[in-house]
Amino acid sequence: MKIVVCVKHVPDVQGDRGFTDDGTVDRGQGDGTLNELDENAVEAAVQLVEQHGGEVTVLTMGPADAEDAVRRGLQMGAAHAVHVQDDALEGSDAFATASVLAAAVRRIAEDGAVDLVVTGMASLDGLMSVLPSLLAARLDLPQATLAAEVTVDGGVVRVRRELDHATEVLEAPLPALVSVTDQANQPRYPNFKAIMAARKTPVTTWSLADLGLDASEVGAAGARTRVLEATPRPPREDRVLITDEGDAGVRIAQYLVENRLV
Amino acid sequence: MTAPVLVLVDHHDGVPRASGLELLTAARDLGPVEAVCIGEAGAQAAAEVGRFGAGALHVLTPGTTAPVALAAALARLVETTGAATVLMSSTFENKELAAHLALVTDAGLVVDAAGLETADGGRVVTVQQAFAATWTLRSEVLRPRAVVALKPNAVPATPVDTPFEPTVTTHDVDVSAMRERVVERTPRPTSGRPDLTEAQVVVVGGRGTEGDFSAVEELADVLGAAVGATRVATDEGWIGHEAQIGQTGVTVSPRLYVGAGVSGAVHHRGGMQASGTIVAVNADPEAPIFEIADLGVVGDLFTILPQAAAELRRLRPEG
Incomplete structure (x- = not known):
C-alpha cells in the first residue's frame, strides 16, 4: 500500500516559543524539530507498510528549515520525501x-494511487487538530481520526478512538485519511545506519506553481482570521512557596478559604 | 436586525452539559440565540436552553458523530436562520465538525478560544492561549461568518431574568452518503465526580502519588472536584487515559487546580496553565510546577492532602 504522511516542523516545545510582531509563530529561533506527534504518524505508517508491503512518502510544507522534519521521517523508514516550499505560503492558515x-497528495498520486493519508493528532505549536478534517474534505476522503489503534484489513482501515465522552471503533474504506494519537505507538529511534541512508535520499521540492496553485489562495492574504495582538502572559504575581513544617495541609485549607476558592 | 447566533449545545441524554449553558450565555452578547442539539433532546433540553436565553431549539436527528453529515445539516441551518456565528464547545469531536462546517459555509474558524468579543461592524474577535498558555492572542475573523469552538469555563453560565420558551424544530441529518462506519461506541462510565473538562476545581495526581490516588480522591471529594492525572500516571495505568491532562489529553482551565506529586513537565503545563489559581504539593523543591504555582508546598502529599481535607471539613462542617 502507498501511504503519505503529512508532517510539520515546529518550534521545540522545550525551547523559548513566541510570536513575531505580525502575530505569526516565530520560526526563526533555530531550534525547530519534527512535531513530536507526527512521529507517531510516521511510525504508524511505517508499521503498516512493514505488515502489508508498500512504501511511505513523508510530506511537509514550510520554509527551508522544514526539510529537517521530512529528513526525520526518512530516518524512521519513509522511502520518499516531499517538501512544498514557497515564499507565498508564509502566514497560511x-x-x-x-x-x-x-x-501535493494528488501530485504524489500521479505516480500510483495513494491508499492512506496519515497525520498526527495535532501540531504542538497550534494544537488546533482541525487540519486532518480539512485535508480529508479537500481530498474527498473518509476520515478516521484520533486513532489510538490502527489496523488495515481487506481494503478497510479500522481505528479505535478515545473521544471526550466515549470510546469508538470506526471503519472506513480505503483510500482514507487517518490521524493518530500519541497512544497509537512508541515511535522508533532511528539507528545510525538508517540515519546515514536517509542522508542519501533526495528530498523533492515543489513550489506553488509546480502544484498549479495560485499565490492569492494561500499565505496571509488568503487567511480567514488575523491575529490582532500577541502578548506574552505576565508571570503570576504574589506566588508563595513554603516548606511543610507539619501544618502545610492546614495552611492550604486556609489559603483556599481566604481566597474564596471553596 | 442582528443576525442570530447558533449554539451547539452538547447534552447527555437530553440534559444540556454545563459547557452548553456557558456558550448560550456568551452568545447573548452577539445576537438572538438559537440552540442546536444533536440527537434526541426534548422538553427538558428546551426548557433549559430557554432558561439561558435561547429563543429556538433545533434538534438534529439521527444522533451521529459523522462530522461531514453534521456539517451539512448545520450549514443548512446557517442558511435558513441567516446566522452569522456558530458557537460550540471545544471538544475533539466538535473541532472536527467545526472544521467541516467552516469549509462548507466559507466561514472563519477559531478553535480552543478562551474568550469572545465583537468588534465594530459585528466582526467576531476571539481570545486564545498559545504555547502552554504562556501567550495570549486576540484574533479577528475576516469572513462574514464565524465558527468558534470555545473552551469550557471561558464564560460563567448565567440564566436570563425571564426564561424564553423556545420553539422546537427537528431537522434530518442525511447519513446516507457516510463512508465511515461506527462499529462500536462505548460511553465513558461516569465517576460521580464532575466532568474533568468542565470542572471548576480539579485535583491532579502525578508521579509522586506512586499509583496511590486515595489522598487525591479524598481531597477531590471534599472540594467537589474532578480528578485528573499526568501522562506518567496514565501511562503507568494508575488511572484511565481519559484523566490525562496535557497537550495531547484534556485541557483544563478550572478556577482552582491542585497538583499533587505533579512535576509540571511542559507537556502537562500545556493542558493546565490557564487555570485560575494553581496550588502544588511536591516533595522536590526544584519541580518546575513551582514556577507557576500561586501556592507551592514542598512536602509529602500523603500527609499534607489528608490534613488539608480534614481542615476543610472542619471549616465547612456542613459540606
Whole structure:
C-alpha cells in the first residue's frame, strides 16, 4: 500500500516559543524539530507498510528549515520525501495548508494511487487538530481520526478512538485519511545506519506553481482570521512557596478559604 | 436586525452539559440565540436552553458523530436562520465538525478560544492561549461568518431574568452518503465526580502519588472536584487515559487546580496553565510546577492532602 504522511516542523516545545510582531509563530529561533506527534504518524505508517508491503512518502510544507522534519521521517523508514516550499505560503492558515497538502497528495498520486493519508493528532505549536478534517474534505476522503489503534484489513482501515465522552471503533474504506494519537505507538529511534541512508535520499521540492496553485489562495492574504495582538502572559504575581513544617495541609485549607476558592 | 447566533449545545441524554449553558450565555452578547442539539433532546433540553436565553431549539436527528453529515445539516441551518456565528464547545469531536462546517459555509474558524468579543461592524474577535498558555492572542475573523469552538469555563453560565420558551424544530441529518462506519461506541462510565473538562476545581495526581490516588480522591471529594492525572500516571495505568491532562489529553482551565506529586513537565503545563489559581504539593523543591504555582508546598502529599481535607471539613462542617 502507498501511504503519505503529512508532517510539520515546529518550534521545540522545550525551547523559548513566541510570536513575531505580525502575530505569526516565530520560526526563526533555530531550534525547530519534527512535531513530536507526527512521529507517531510516521511510525504508524511505517508499521503498516512493514505488515502489508508498500512504501511511505513523508510530506511537509514550510520554509527551508522544514526539510529537517521530512529528513526525520526518512530516518524512521519513509522511502520518499516531499517538501512544498514557497515564499507565498508564509502566514497560511489551516484552510490554505489543507489545500496545498491536498494538491501535493494528488501530485504524489500521479505516480500510483495513494491508499492512506496519515497525520498526527495535532501540531504542538497550534494544537488546533482541525487540519486532518480539512485535508480529508479537500481530498474527498473518509476520515478516521484520533486513532489510538490502527489496523488495515481487506481494503478497510479500522481505528479505535478515545473521544471526550466515549470510546469508538470506526471503519472506513480505503483510500482514507487517518490521524493518530500519541497512544497509537512508541515511535522508533532511528539507528545510525538508517540515519546515514536517509542522508542519501533526495528530498523533492515543489513550489506553488509546480502544484498549479495560485499565490492569492494561500499565505496571509488568503487567511480567514488575523491575529490582532500577541502578548506574552505576565508571570503570576504574589506566588508563595513554603516548606511543610507539619501544618502545610492546614495552611492550604486556609489559603483556599481566604481566597474564596471553596 | 442582528443576525442570530447558533449554539451547539452538547447534552447527555437530553440534559444540556454545563459547557452548553456557558456558550448560550456568551452568545447573548452577539445576537438572538438559537440552540442546536444533536440527537434526541426534548422538553427538558428546551426548557433549559430557554432558561439561558435561547429563543429556538433545533434538534438534529439521527444522533451521529459523522462530522461531514453534521456539517451539512448545520450549514443548512446557517442558511435558513441567516446566522452569522456558530458557537460550540471545544471538544475533539466538535473541532472536527467545526472544521467541516467552516469549509462548507466559507466561514472563519477559531478553535480552543478562551474568550469572545465583537468588534465594530459585528466582526467576531476571539481570545486564545498559545504555547502552554504562556501567550495570549486576540484574533479577528475576516469572513462574514464565524465558527468558534470555545473552551469550557471561558464564560460563567448565567440564566436570563425571564426564561424564553423556545420553539422546537427537528431537522434530518442525511447519513446516507457516510463512508465511515461506527462499529462500536462505548460511553465513558461516569465517576460521580464532575466532568474533568468542565470542572471548576480539579485535583491532579502525578508521579509522586506512586499509583496511590486515595489522598487525591479524598481531597477531590471534599472540594467537589474532578480528578485528573499526568501522562506518567496514565501511562503507568494508575488511572484511565481519559484523566490525562496535557497537550495531547484534556485541557483544563478550572478556577482552582491542585497538583499533587505533579512535576509540571511542559507537556502537562500545556493542558493546565490557564487555570485560575494553581496550588502544588511536591516533595522536590526544584519541580518546575513551582514556577507557576500561586501556592507551592514542598512536602509529602500523603500527609499534607489528608490534613488539608480534614481542615476543610472542619471549616465547612456542613459540606
